[in-house]
Amino acid sequence: MLHSIDSEILFLKQEDVIAAGLLDMKQVLAAVEKTYQLLGNGHIKNPPKVRTRIPDDDNWQSFFNSMPCYIGGDVNIAGIKWAAESKKNAVTPGIPYGIDVTILSDPETVLPFCILDGTLITAMRTSAVGGLLAKYTAPSNTKAATLVGAGVIGRTMVMAVCEAIPTLEKIYLCDLDLPKAQAVAAEYGPEYAKKYGVEIIPTSDSKGSALQSQLIVTETTARRPFVDSSWLTPGCGLVSMASDEVELDVVRKADVICIDYWKQMITYEGKAVTRLYQNGELDQNGVSELGDLVLGRKTGRTRDDQFVFATSMGIGALDILVGYEMYKNAVKAGIGTKVRLWDKPLWE
């Protein structure tokens, strides 16, 4: 329980987190925007994630990321996301590629007060960041978007771009595994046509779709860059959510580069932005960070003829703030299972 010495913890399994309202993309977008406002105003301590890749960095088959943070301002909670991904899961039916657990802690007593499934929180908050970046990246009057990758993040990205880009009429949902894109389009198609007036077209022709779109968003498990300059049309916006999707030359061509968090981005070897930084071709002045964008201190796109590139790595504070919103909803609705860290601590 928050702000007490009682060791009670609310445990929220995935079904509980859903019942607490997680699939409401509007609410998640609001929490994500608030996270970047707090970050931009210096109220968040969010050290770069620590990675453990198995068996090693070059040949990893699975990895675990430790993502701690403290959120101050009017929130005042600490927490950590224990985030993991496995290549084997990508080809194993019945288990997600990424699996995460989130712990929320009281910063004064340091007691954990909620442990919750973080897997769907990751999907929702990641795509909400994608949606937020798309807002600063897409040209005005964007009618068509190409989403590359119809996995878990691709699915939530459909929700996010529909919320973030009100002019949207068409989404090309692309995947090398066409039946996957077809299944998501069949599931969401009727609802999204009705709710947003958006048609979802499944395809495996990512580049062909990109050439017919004003906005491209990539959320794949590709291990080598596959987006080169021939994908770009004048004035398009490109948002890349994963590590190794985009050739360096694409970023070099950008008139504006938007990123989520510079301090963390430069610690990650695989990102095109990091490589340009390491080559001495890019520094922090050359990018607009989300914290500055949401506070209006920096601009994303300012003209429709610019090519704007955006990318993110995600920060633990997103998971903790979204998780905290779910915790509050769950407490109000009486959702979840109460467990205890101890009845009485043996030694104090």
Ligand SMILES: NC(=O)c1ccc[n+]([C@@H]2O[C@H](COP(=O)([O-])OP(=O)(O)OC[C@H]3O[C@@H](n4cnc5c(N)ncnc54)[C@H](O)[C@@H]3O)[C@@H](O)[C@H]2O)c1
């Ligand atoms: N930026 C962030 O904060 C953040 C957070 C979580 C996950 N991610 C990244 O998002 C990516 C997607 O994660 P997921 O959970 O949706 O994985 P997933 O396995 O559910 O889906 C990935 C999809 O990409 C498709 N794909 C792979 N290469 C492709 C290509 N070249 N062209 C078209 N489709 C291709 C696969 O067929 C698969 O359907 C991962 O790389 C993950 O690391 C980023």
